[in-house]
Amino acid sequence: MAISINGQEYPLPEDPRTSLLDFLRREARLTGTKKGCDHGQCGACTVMVGGLRINSCLSLAITHEGDEITTIEGLGSLTSPGAMQEAFVAHDGFQCGYCTPGQICSATAMLQEIAAGWPSDATQDLTATPSLTDEEIRERMSGNLCRCGAYPNIVAAIRDVAGAEA
Amino acid sequence: MRPFDYQRAERLEHAAQLTAEANTLALAGGTNLVDLMKLQVETPQTLVDIGRLPLGTIADEGEGLRIGALATNTATAVHPRVRSEYPVLARAILSGATQQLRNKATTGGNLCQRTRCYYFTNIDQPCNKREPGSGCGAIKGIARIHAVLGASDNCIATYPGDMAVALAALGATVEIASERRSRSVPVRDFHRLPGDTPEKDNVLEPGELITAVTLPAPVGGIQLYRKVRERSSYAFALCSVAAVIDLAEGRFTRADLAFGSLAHKPWHDPRITDLLVGSEPTLALFDKAADLLLEGARGYGENDFKIPLARRTLAAVLCEATGVEP
Numbered sequence: 001m002a003i004s005i006n007g008q009e010y011p012l013p014e015d016p017r018t019s020l021l022d023f024l025r026r027e028a029r030l031t032g033t034k035k036g037c038d039h040g041q042c043g044a045c046t047v048m049v050g051g052l053r054i055n056s057c058l059s060l061a062i063t064h065e066g067d068e069i070t071t072i073e074g075l076g077s078l079t080s081p082g083a084m085q086e087a088f089v090a091h092d093g094f095q096c097g098y099c100t101p102g103q104i105c106s107a108t109a110m111l112q113e114i115a116a117g118w119p120s121d122a123t124q125d126l127t128a129t130p131s132l133t134d135e136e137i138r139e140r141m142s143g144n145l146c147r148c149g150a151y152p153n154i155v156a157a158i159r160d161v162a163g164a165e166a
Numbered sequence: 167m168r169p170f171d172y173q174r175a176e177r178l179e180h181a182a183q184l185t186a187e188a189n190t191l192a193l194a195g196g197t198n199l200v201d202l203m204k205l206q207v208e209t210p211q212t213l214v215d216i217g218r219l220p221l222g223t224i225a226d227e228g229e230g231l232r233i234g235a236l237a238t239n240t241a242t243a244v245h246p247r248v249r250s251e252y253p254v255l256a257r258a259i260l261s262g263a264t265q266q267l268r269n270k271a272t273t274g275g276n277l278c279q280r281t282r283c284y285y286f287t288n289i290d291q292p293c294n295k296r297e298p299g300s301g302c303g304a305i306k307g308i309a310r311i312h313a314v315l316g317a318s319d320n321c322i323a324t325y326p327g328d329m330a331v332a333l334a335a336l337g338a339t340v341e342i343a344s345e346r347r348s349r350s351v352p353v354r355d356f357h358r359l360p361g362d363t364p365e366k367d368n369v370l371e372p373g374e375l376i377t378a379v380t381l382p383a384p385v386g387g388i389q390l391y392r393k394v395r396e397r398s399s400y401a402f403a404l405c406s407v408a409a410v411i412d413l414a415e416g417r418f419t420r421a422d423l424a425f426g427s428l429a430h431k432p433w434h435d436p437r438i439t440d441l442l443v444g445s446e447p448t449l450a451l452f453d454k455a456a457d458l459l460l461e462g463a464r465g466y467g468e469n470d471f472k473i474p475l476a477r478r479t480l481a482a483v484l485c486e487a488t489g490v491e492p
Contacts, residue, residue, distance in 0.1 A: 054267075119244065119256065121260040
């Protein structure tokens with residue numbers, strides 16, 4: 001009866017109402033993941049479950065028994081930041097920083113989706129391998145809002161990491 | 167969120183047995199249900215987690231395709247056969263929500279999602295769908311997103327989804343199981359009109375669960391999903407058209423159309439198919455098709471714009487499919 005977060009096991013919550021987001025912040029004390037709207041509209045709570053990005057606010061923690069969760073804390077640290085974290089710093093991909101953990105988790109998962117050849121609403125030919133144009137990045141990141149409006153720099157950061165990987 | 171008893175169903179029979187009880191709801195992806203529970207629009211005493219039932223497979227069935235009820239929207243939209251042979255379905259799914267939501271949202275859950283009517287989701291407002299007999303706040307209130315077809319004096323809510331609109335155009339079938347029986351319902355008949363019982367969104371009875379959606383053999387042709395919305399991504403449709411079109415010798419040989427966000431269900435009118443098939447595509451014909459679609463349409467003030475919008479969206483889709491100059 002446990003959830004794995006960034007490789008560490010945590011016991012399931014007693015109250016089944018606990019969202020995965022509240023579980024991460026209050027019980028696992030991993031406060032990098034942020035609560036914005038708490039209704040699946042802003043993306044600040046984005047984490048990865050088995051490598052797939054989801055809104056942790058709309059998922060009950062108890063349903064994640066045995067799942068492997070990756071949060072922003074699992075993508076790097078102050079002394080050893082991940083590539084996407086470094087790119088967000090280099091490109092000034094934020095102002096207040098509140099949406100940033102969600103943006104970075106989302107962007108990290110998004111590059112894996114591109115690598116897997118998944119199409120988006122911006123993909124012209126559904127059967128072709130999608131390329132990472134700015135239009136594709138914007139469509140694929142539309143679930144992550146930034147009230148500071150750092151979008152152009154977020155796109156630049158993602159483009160940078162994608163280019164480095166390509 | 168109100169307290170509830172959490173149960174995880176290990177088998178389909180178990181799930182059907184549990185969800186037959188009063189005040190019990192099935193939880194799959196949860197992207198809509200958990201939100202509605204936070205808003206106390208849904209207050210189940212028991213929540214049955216069906217998320218681990220083995221219903222997530224997408225597999226060939228004859229020449230068609232069977233999509234398990236727990237296949238995620240992502241899994242369906244990225245499936246090679248959906249992308250190449252049922253592109254209207256891939257397009258519709260990809261036009262909805264966000265990648266985060268599509269990764270969780272399931273086929274069955276998407277069909278069962280509730281309306282986004284602001285009166286339904288606000289428990290301080292009257293709503294016959296949420297609380298039968300309390301009245302409809304939308305009819306004389308804020309009705310921008312509401313129905314212009316098939317509404318009643320009790321409810322003008324719309325079914326908000328995209329996937330089901332494509333499934334309606336494709337003529338897909340919903341497979342349903344309960345403890346006692348299994349049955350199949352065409353997607354076109356799965357959702358219902360509000361009438362005097364707007365609390366019932368669809369034909370599912372207590373204890374019935376969707377197990378799969380089956381697509382008929384692919385028909386090729388031109389498949390389009392056109393969605394008109396307030397912003398270019400992550401927004402519900404104000405009007406959408408799913409179209410499966412084919413032409414031969416300058417005439418329609420196939421014209422299967424379904425319309426989203428105009429009614430309490432994905433709207434399909436077989437008279438439009440009858441009108442178009444065998445005819446030469448012209449703007450005048452498209453206008454006649456819109457006349458049929460919008461016969462009996464009624465606006466409620468703020469949503470009056472949907473009537474001309476539906477006409478123009480239909481024409482735009484038919485022009486794109488046939489090459490007729492708009």
